[in-house]
Every structure is written in structure tokens, then in C-alpha cells.
Amino acid sequence: MSWRYALKSYVTSPETIDDGTVIYFDDKVSIIKDSFPKSECHLLILPRSMQLSRSHPTKVIDAKFKNEFEPYVDSAISHVFRHFQEKFRVKKSHDDEDLDLGGDILEDENKFVKKFVRVGIHSVPSMANLHIHVISKDFHSVRLKNKKHYNSFNTGFFISWDDLPMTGKKLGTDKDIETTYLKKHDLICCYCQENFSNKFSSLKKHLELEFNSYFQLK
Numbered sequence: 001m002s003w004r005y006a007l008k009s010y011v012t013s014p015e016t017i018d019d020g021t022v023i024y025f026d027d028k029v030s031i032i033k034d035s036f037p038k039s040e041c042h043l044l045i046l047p048r049s050m051q052l053s054r055s056h057p058t059k060v061i062d063a064k065f066k067n068e069f070e071p072y073v074d075s076a077i078s079h080v081f082r083h084f085q086e087k088f089r090v091k092k093s094h095d096d097e098d099l100d101l102g103g104d105i106l107e108d109e110n111k112f113v114k115k116f117v118r119v120g121i122h123s124v125p126s127m128a129n130l131h132i133h134v135i136s137k138d139f140h141s142v143r144l145k146n147k148k149h150y151n152s153f154n155t156g157f158f159i160s161w162d163d164l165p166m167t168g169k170k171l172g173t174d175k176d177i178e179t180t181y182l183k184k185h186d187l188i189c190c191y192c193q194e195n196f197s198n199k200f201s202s203l204k205k206h207l208e209l210e211f212n213s214y215f216q217l218k
């Protein structure tokens with residue numbers, strides 16, 4: 001079985017997976033931890049209907065789909081917030097400053113979600129089974145290993161839940177999208193917007209500093 005289908009068993013039989021990756025499932029969805037998390041907290045919501053699971057997200061996510069899955073999106077978002085609250089505290093120096101994150105975001109779930117959680121899909125998904133990403137916006141992870149990983153969440157390659165359904169917008173071919181956003185697009189720090197051009201290892205070091213300037217382990 002190709003790695004493109006590595007998510008399939010979470011769709012067909014989440015009850016058989018007991019390695020801690022499944023955080024919730026019912027008849028409609030499985031919510032799992034991404035096995036290659038690109039941030040501190042990176043979850044996937046997988047619809048369990050085979051018909052939906054086989055569909056391309058930009059084609060199948062319409063108003064009805066969003067209504068049906070919104071509650072699961074909300075609960076995954078809350079999971080991300082609780083994960084952060086349990087594991088980290090915001091450093092004192094950032095408590096009262098009017099920085100990008102705006103004070104102690106771990107005291108205010110709405111603010112945290114608005115500033116620090118990203119929900120959406122990849123315009124060219126690498127995994128065959130339809131999935132929605134719910135990810136904290138730190139990109140502080142050993143699994144974040146290359147430009148493609150970073151840009152897939154930090155450019156127009158990533159389509160936000162709020163921007164779905166995609167009414168009338170033409171995306172271009174998969175190859176065009178990948179060239180524009182994953183290969184040619186500069187690496188821009190998601191905290192301070194500094195441009196790292198093509199220098200992934202510099203960005204990676206910088207992300208480490210950014211993260212540690214805001215958060216410390218409890």
C-alpha cells in the first residue's frame with residue numbers, strides 16, 4: 001500500500017488503532033494526531049464516509065459539509081488550546097506587551113484560536129484520504145524538515161476553513177500550485193514576517209528562538 005493511503009485505517013477502523021494517535025472517533029469522523037506533526041499540536045479531522053474520504057477537499061467542501069463538520073473542527077481547536085495550556089506558559093516578558101500574539105494568549109481561548117490556530121486544507125493534498133488540518137501556528141517541530149513542509153502551511157497552498165467553499169476561484173494545475181507556493185515562494189517567518197528567502201536552516205533556527213521567546217514549558 002502506497003504511503004498516500006497511510007491514513008486509510010483511521011477512516012475504516014479507528015477502533016483498532018491503540019497507539020494513542022486517535023483522540024476521538026464516532027460514525028462520522030476520526031480526529032487524530034498527525035504522525036509527522038509540523039507544529040507543537042497538529043491534528044487531522046478525517047470524515048469516515050468513503051465517498052467523502054475519496055473526494056478532493058476543494059471540490060467537496062461546501063456549505064453543507066461545513067455545517068456538518070463544524071462541531072468537530074471546534075472540538076479539535078479546543079484540544080489544541082488545552083494542549084498548550086497544559087504544557088506551556090507564556091513568558092513574563094510577553095505578558096503585557098502589545099506584540100503580534102498580544103499578551104497572554106493562554107488565558108483567552110478566543111484570542112489564542114484567532115492568533116495561533118490554523119484550520120484548513122492543502123490545495124494539493126499529499127495524502128489520498130480527505131483530511132482537515134488543525135494546527136498550532138508555531139511550526140516548532142523536529143518533523144518540520146524542509147521548505148515544502150513550511151510553505152505548505154504558510155502560503156496560499158494552504159486554504160483556510162473560513163475561505164471554503166472555493167466559489168469560482170481557479171487554482172491552476174497541481175504542478176503550477178506546487179511551483180508557485182512550495183518551491184518559488186520565499187520563506188517568511190510566521191511570527192515577525194522576516195523574509196528568509198530560500199534559507200530553510202536559518203528560518204528553522206529563527207523559529208526556535210521565536211517560540212522560546214514566547215513560551216516555556218510548565
Ligand SMILES: [Zn+2]
Nearest residue numbers: 122125126127
Ligand atoms: Zn495534508
Ligand SMILES: [Zn+2]
Nearest residue numbers: 189191192210
Ligand atoms: Zn520571526
